[in-house]
Amino acid sequence: MFCKIRQQLARLLDISEGLSPAHYRALRRLMTFLMVSVSVTPLLVLSAFSHIQYSRMVEQELEAPLDTLARKSRASLELFLGERFSTVSFIAHAHSFASLNHPDAFRRVFLALTSEFHGFVDMGLVNAEGHQVDYVGPYQLKGADYAGQPWLREAEIKGRYISNVFLGLRDFPHMVMAVHRLEADGTRWTLRVTIDISQLEKALMPTGPDRETDVFLCDGNNILQTNSRLYGKALEKLPLSLPPVGLEPAVHHLNADGQQLLVGTALLSGTDLRLVAVKSGPEALRPWTSLQSELILVLCGGIVIIVLVSHFLMKALVARLQAADEHRAAITAQMEHQHKLSSIGRLAAGVAHEINNPLAVILEKAGLAQDILRLSPSNGNQPQADSLLPLLDGIERTVLRARNITRRLLGFSRRMEASCQPLRLEQIIAESLDFLGNEAAHRGVEITVRLPENLPDVVSDQSQLQQVFLNLLGNALDALEGQQAGRIEIDGKLSDTETVLITVRDNGKGMSPEMLRHIFEPFYSSKREKGTGLGMFITYAIIRRLGGDIVVHSQQDAGTTVHVSLPVHAQVISEA
Amino acid sequence: MDILLVDDELDFIEPLAQRLRLRGYKARFATNGEALLDQLAKSPPDVLVLDWGMPGLSGPILLERIHTGWPTLPLVILSGYNTPKGLRQENWPQIREVLTKPLHFNGFLEILEGVCPSRGNTVPQQGDNA
Known part of the structure; x- marks a missing residue:
């Protein structure tokens, strides 16, 4: 994967791939992707890590109070039941069956009991046969027969009994405690009390009612032993399936009907009763869900910012890169263009030189033939000589025409060390205008020259510079041919301390971009009938050799502007 | 001449x-070049017309020799280029003119006459328009 990305990146950063916009788009996409992934990956890992850590902490934070509540409730319940059982046990052991078996005495004991402790409903004395011989309480239960009942048998075997909650004869949920006595004389009896579970419910919440938490008791068969706020009245079936309950309080996560529940359970020692504390619903998990949503919000926000910043950063960066590449490509193209022109120049000069020798031979031989016909003593063939001479003249004229071309081609390759001198540009331009002024006036072309006074003299080659301006002005005049209100403007300024910029502007017919591209190439002429196609080629070569530069802007039917920059001190570049 | x-x-x-x-x-x-030096040794001319770019003994070497042996001999240099490579005309006072081939014959004659005025044994003919 990394290898692939690296290859892709190397490919995209390779300039030779070209300068297409698609290329830069691909580069931008790849770099943005890399930057986003490099920034987002650690963020995601960190978020996941802190998520896990924090969720653990929140869980503990949530579980701890429930655990505490379960412990407290259990302790309070155990205390409640223990106290009552101890009291009942104390009564049973402090009295004999005989001493209790008087309605008045029994009532007095019950009153003493209820004056100290809440929650006792009634009290009964059951003899060895299982008959309730004495009873104090709101029900008419004296004489009730409990013989053979499981609670009585358990009390007789174990000496004590604490029941689960049940309805029984009294028809309201209650629980029973019984203490069995075997007196020294063999008398067997059982003291039985009933406890109202509403007192139990108070003991369940030692810290007072809690809106978020539901605390209740249930037995081993999941039958509610106290009223539950959420799951119904006492003696109804608990709709939850509780995990196995141990003596130690434990907190469990339950999922009931799609609702997250936090359940604390504890077994009451010595009974089959379990204490259950339930924290439920969104309330219970609010800190957790709020944390989750905040975390997701921060994460998403962060990612969005990273993506945006990466996008714009890479856009700017790639745009800069593209601009730099384009700049470089433009410079390379310009260098290639100059290189091409200089190659053409060398080629042209070489060709011209090589052609000059055969031309010289032709010229001399034709000249000799003419001389023989004219200068030798007449041998009587005068008519032939008369017909030959014009032919030889034609050869000579043609050779001289060819010689003019080769000479012009060779012209710019001349060395000039000796001919550099300080020149006033005004004078050079004025002299050039002298040559062309008549023609300009004849054609009605208005020529304006605006050269500032402070334009310095340039040290350069007079004849070559003159040739440059003659070429440029001649071209401008030709571009204005047949045009009404033709104008040529010549401006000059000092572009920096070492360079003079001369601008020749005409409002003539201009050039096509295609023509502009080839303007400096030799034999590329727009004036087919009169030009040699060498003017701008030579102009370009001269200016380059004088250490200057020439730039042509042109628009078809709008005119042409030529900018010539010349160094104040020409550093002649020799090509010969 | x-x-x-x-x-x-x-x-x-x-x-x-x-x-x-x-x-x-x-x-x-x-x-x-060798033939030239032979002829110079036998009888120096009034004027020497020398091609600058010859194989073997070429312009610069010959110029040195001629300058040593015949320092006052007037010279006309011919060249395929407008200006011969490696020649600084001002350093050689005996060089009267540098011409580019092909020659304009009448101009050439004028130069020769200028270098060494005719001693009367010739009459340039009319009608030579080369």
């Missing part, structure tokens, strides 16, 4: 010499 022409191109130098002779000049030629 005795003119010595030097050029490796026989087809060029022979007709040129002939044309000069037709006009009454004493014109001879050599086609290489």
Whole structure:
């Protein structure tokens, strides 16, 4: 994967791939992707890590109070039941069956009991046969027969009994405690009390009612032993399936009907009763869900910012890169263009030189033939000589025409060390205008020259510079041919301390971009009938050799502007 | 006027010499540096027309030798280029003119006459418009 990305990146950063916009788009996409992934990956890992850590902490934070509540409730319940059982046990052991078996005495004991402790409903004395011989309480239960009942048998075997909650004869949920006595004389009896579970419910919440938490008791068969706020009245079936309950309080996560529940359970020692504390619903998990949503919000926000910043950063960066590449490509193209022109120049000069020798031979031989016909003593063939001479003249004229071309081609390759001198540009331009002024006036072309006074003299080659301006002005005049209100403007300024910029502007017919591209190439002429196609080629070569530069802007039917920059001190570049 | 022409191109130098002779000049030629030096040693001409770019002994070397042996001999240099490579005319006072081939014959004659005024044994002919 990394290898692939690296290859892709190397490919995209390779300039030779070209300068297409698609290329830069691909580069931008790849770099943005890399930057986003490099920034987002650690963020995601960190978020996941802190998520896990924090969720653990929140869980503990949530579980701890429930655990505490379960412990407290259990302790309070155990205390409640223990106290009552101890009291009942104390009564049973402090009295004999005989001493209790008087309605008045029994009532007095019950009153003493209820004056100290809440929650006792009634009290009964059951003899060895299982008959309730004495009873104090709101029900008419004296004489009730409990013989053979499981609670009585358990009390007789174990000496004590604490029941689960049940309805029984009294028809309201209650629980029973019984203490069995075997007196020294063999008398067997059982003291039985009933406890109202509403007192139990108070003991369940030692810290007072809690809106978020539901605390209740249930037995081993999941039958509610106290009223539950959420799951119904006492003696109804608990709709939850509780995990196995141990003596130690434990907190469990339950999922009931799609609702997250936090359940604390504890077994009451010595009974089959379990204490259950339930924290439920969104309330219970609010800190957790709020944390989750905040975390997701921060994460998403962060990612969005990273993506945006990466996008714009890479856009700017790639745009800069593209601009730099384009700049470089433009410079390379310009260098290639100059290189091409200089190659053409060398080629042209070489060709011209090589052609000059055969031309010289032709010229001399034709000249000799003419001389023989004219200068030798007449041998009587005068008519032939008369017909030959014009032919030889034609050869000579043609050779001289060819010689003019080769000479012009060779012209710019001349060395000039000796001919550099300080020149006033005004004078050079004025002299050039002298040559062309008549023609300009004849054609009605208005020529304006605006050269500032402070334009310095340039040290350069007079004849070559003159040739440059003659070429440029001649071209401008030709571009204005047949045009009404033709104008040529010549401006000059000092572009920096070492360079003079001369601008020749005409409002003539201009050039096509295609023509502009080839303007400096030799034999590329727009004036087919009169030009040699060498003017701008030579102009370009001269200016380059004088250490200057020439730039042509042109628009078809709008005119042409030529900018010539010349160094104040020409550093002649020799090509010969 | 005795003119010595030097050029490796026989087809060029022979007709040129002939044309000069037709006009009454004493014109001879050599086609290489050694032959030139031989002829110079035998009898120096009034003016020497030297091609700058010859194989073997070429312009710069010959110029040194000629300057050493015949420092006052007037020279006309011929070249295929507008200006011969490696030649600074101002350093050599005996060089009267540098000409580019092909020659404009009438101009060439004028230069020769200027270098060494005719001693009267020739009359340039009318009607030569070369």
